[in-house]
C-alpha cells in the first residue's frame with residue numbers, strides 16, 4: 001500500500017515537473033527549425049589497387065586439396081633435376097615458377113607417361129632469406145605439374161634450409177665479448193643460403209589416382 | 216533461339232567456372248567453435264591433411280584468457296587460448312590462427328637432433344620466423360579450402376598495435392597485415408577480387424588503416440620491383 005502511494009506521488013510530481021521544460025531560446029530564435037541531422041551512412045572503403053590491376057582479369061580460384069585418398073599408394077618415383085640453379089640468394093621470390101627436367105623415362109602400368117628430358121614446373125611457395133646471427137635461409141617448392149599429365153598427379157615438396165650457423169655464432173660471440181666487445185662483430189655472420197644445382201636429383205611421385213576431384 | 220542457346224551455354228560455362236568452394240568447405244559456425252573444443256582439432260587436422268603435412272602435432276584448447284595461441288617446441292602441441300577464441304567469428308578465422316601455429320610446428324622438425332636446437336635461431340631473429348609463419352598460413356589455408364583474407368581480419372580485430380618492433384618477438388601488427396596482403400595479392404589474387412570479406416567491418420578498417428602501406432605496395436606493383444618493402448608503423 002505504501003509503495004503504491006509512493007508511486008502515485010512520483011507520477012504526480014514528475015508530470016508536474018514535465019511542464020517546467022527549460023527552453024533553448026537562442027536555438028529557437030536563430031536556427032531554422034526544419035534542420036535535421038543527416039542519417040549516418042557507413043562509408044565503404046574500396047581497394048583501388050585490386051580494382052585497377054586485378055579486376056576483369058581471368059584469375060582462377062585455387063582448387064583446395066580436400067580429397068586426397070591417403071590409402072591409395074599407387075605411384076611411381078619421378079626423378080628430376082633443376083633446369084637452372086635454384087638459390088635463395090638470388091632473384092627468386094614467393095610465387096615464382098621454377099623449371100625442372102625429368103632425368104629418365106617414367107613408366108606407369110607399362111606405358112611411358114613422362115619422357116626423359118621433358119619439362120616439369122613447380123611453384124616457389126616460400127622463400128625466407130638468411131639473416132644475422134647465423135640464421136639460415138629456407139625455401140619451400142611444391143605444386144609440381146607437367147603439361148602432359150593431369151593436374152595434381154605430381155606429388156612432392158622441396159623443403160630445405162641453409163646451413164644453420166647460429167649454433168656456433170652465438171657461443172663464439174659470447175666468448176669474444178670480453179675482448180673489447182669483439183663478439184659483437186660475429187653477430188653479423190649470416191646463415192647459409194639454399195642452393196640446388198642442376199646436377200642434383202630430386203625425387204617426387206606420380207600418383208594418378210590419389211587426388212580425386214568432384215567429390 | 217540461337218541467342219537463347221548462346222546465353223544458356225554462356226551461363227552454364229560461367230556457373231561451372233565460378234570460384235565457389237565445395238559445399239562441404241565450412242564445417243562449423245562460430246557458436247559451435249566456442250562451444251565445442253573438438254571443432255578446433257578437426258579444423259587443425261583438416262589443415263594437416265590437405266597440406267600433406269606428415270609431421271605429427273596436436274591441438275588443444277586452454278581456458279586462459281590470453282588473446283593468443285602458441286606452439287610448444289618441446290612436444291609440438293598447439294594451444295589456442297579462450298581469450299582468442301572469443302574473437303573468432305568464422306571458421307576461416309580459426310583456421311588462420313591454427314595454420315600460423317602449424318607452420319611453427321613444421322619448422323620445429325628442421326635441423327639436427329630432430330629439430331631440438333631449432334629454437335636457437337628463433338631466439339635471435341624471431342620476427343623472420345613470424346613472417347614465414349604468416350605466409351605459410353596463407354598457403355595452408357588456401358590448400359584446405361579456407362579464405363586467407365581471414366588472417367588479416369582476425370589480426371586487425373584481435374592483435375594489438377605496439378610502438379616499436381625491436382622490443383617484441385612479432386613484427387608490428389600493421390606490418391604483418393601489409394605483408395600478408397602483399398602475399399595474397401602476389402600468389403592468390405583471386406581471393407582479393409572475389410572477396411567476401413570486402414565489406415566486413417574489420418577488413419574495412421584494415422583498408423582504412425593500411426592505406427599508406429598499400430600505397431607503397433601499389434608502387435611496387437607499378438614498377439615491377441622485386442625489392443622487399445619496408446612497411447610503416
Ligand SMILES: [Zn+2]
Nearest residue numbers: 315319345348
Ligand atoms: Zn607465431
